[in-house]
Amino acid sequence: MRVLISGAGIAGPALAFWLHRHGIAATVVERSPAPRPGGQAVDIRGAARAVVDRMGLMPAVRAARVDERGIATVDAQGRRTSEMPADAFGGEGFIAEIELPRGDLAAILHEATRDDVEYRFGDRITALRQPSQGGVAVDFAGGGTEHFDLVVGADGVRSGVRGLAFGPEESYVRPLGGYIAYFSVPDPGDLEHWVLMHNAPGGVTAGIRPERGGTAKAYLGFTCAEPGVERRPAHEQRRLLTERFAGVGWRVPALLEAMPAATDFVFDALCQVRVERWTRGRVVLLGDAGYCGSPLAGLGTSMALVGAYVLAGELAGTADVAAACDAYQDRLAAYVAAGTQLPPGGMRGYAPRSATMIRLRSLSMRMMLRWPMRQLLAGQFAKAGAIDLPDYTPPLRAVEF
Template sequence: MRTVLISGGGIAGPVLAHWLRHHGFRPTVVERAEGPRPGGQAVDIRGVALDVVDRMGLLERLSGVRTRMRGMSILDPEGNEVDRSTESTFSSGRLDGEDIEVLREDLVRMVYEHTRADVEYLFGDTVTALEEDGTGVRVDFAHHASRTFDLVVGADGLHSTVRRLAFGPEERFTHHLGSYLSVFGTDNFLDLDDWQMWLRDGDAGFGIMPVRDNTELRVAFGFESGPLPAGLREPAALRERVVGRLEALRWEGARLADAARRAPDFYCDAMAQIRMDEWSKGRVTLLGDAGYCPSPLSGQGTSLALVGAYVLADCLARAAGDHHTAYADYERRMRPFVTANQALATENPGGPASAESVDRAKNGLSLDA
């Protein structure tokens, strides 16, 4: 039984582990966090990605925890409503469509619970070195003893450690999209009832949606900025910057800034894409954001992770574990799909891509090669 180390316990890694186990491989998932990560924004599962979760047997359960928005308001900088819709929202698209919007933490928890009985998880650890020879890849960990695996997959996000160790510095592959995004939770001080609010004030803006039966809010705050220097990309520095930018808003800035200051689930990072000529090197390959992050601006990061995991496992199974053949087939099948979905992030700067482009991109691959 061939062994596969997967770095990253978010969405892509555990989904890959499920399908590898299904095909007779022995996967191990290493994750830096102490357990499945809570928090995060609402994410969309669209098009062919719905087929992946259906084949996993999770579609009905995910449908049960989907968001139930009634619509959205668009506000001017003073907080006055200038437009509204009961047909669609910026975060999920058409409300009467087949696509599913769920909280990221719900999807992460559900996939983990679906796989933990058959998959080895190493929480609270990370890869520190990779050394490949003719028979496998020796992996050093920060805490666990070194082990050798037949294959290694980096599913560890935009700032992938596996990508850095195997392919080189992150800067070679990152394409900054001119903004930063922060996501955090707070109590529902706006008393929103299954209703989103979106506002733009100068070069900053936010979307707010209620979650957990309208008891909490998830705030997605973005601001335009070029790449920040290393010292200003540290979590504390990013939080301070976000708090300052929120305080400058004319509507609800003070309360939002206070919420960002206190939020235990605070997140902020650059809106960027990963673009690589090759996703594989020797026995190592990349999956999801580690290899082809489309950025949250595309709305398709989760779908790319789900579909990429299914296709990679399928290619390895079809090639009977021959990684040379499997990785080449994986790139051949996935690259047009990735290109189409990454293009959604840049089609309409400052706004969503057209519904027609989203439909083409989300359905641009067949799971049955």
């Protein structure tokens, strides 16, 4: 069996890892010229911890984690209005016990697979054809056509594979009515390992979270019903952020001042991806390409890792690719449904529009650590582990001396 994976972020290399473990040949194609560094912090929760353990990568992941003690909301003067420690809810709260930069996790997965998996950086899929005799004929931007038994779209929210095999983006990507920007800033030196978040009237939210190596990650989010802003040039996005956050207090002026110098500026729409069936013939979707709950839901990385483990395990258990893909969806359906569910309030809870709603949101966060809110929220966080993982781990091969 030959499997082609589009996307060398998190889901793609994780799938390649497990396919190689099961003796299945995998090729990863990635349009970027090299693994992409940086990015916002991602977390590994619930069942995904078991997957990383089975990969033998937990020591490397823990070595790369960022020491985050919790999240606090602050007012315009920097006074804390609520706190949620990271160890609340068994390390599965708003801040997970394992948080690390997205680029670091991608580098760990690439390092674990680079000697065993073929990577083709700087290339992409331009056409897919599924002949009657089975498999997929794939055209590449770099030239040439090859035949694979299965093509996996692990290429994110705006998946090119999904567009080719399933249809236009607007059929599957659901805007949530807001945008968010991430970029690195110098470490202010006073975060004390806490993520800080400030809301202001008008549906704007700003935050800063600790990193390693003398930097911190800033984020600026705002509500906006206008579509397509994520496709504008970066200088227009920066100008829009400056306009929307004009007059906002706390640390926002310093964050805006640091924004033009950031080399890792990322601006994107807050959206969800919903695809009813993740398979079309011999093309299957994995991770954000098929099921993305948005940063508000917070389980994207974990679902990608768990999905990769399950898809590879089902493919290894049968020669019937279609049956394996069906079993992959059946096993993950309830887990993904829970993981893509937005927290109470959705965008209104993330970026309240009035001063009154901001105060009520801070009050509700303070109540989350008390009964009965604590019990209700514990159920919300428990969805990270709401799947029984089969043991697909193949037996260790005998070593000949």
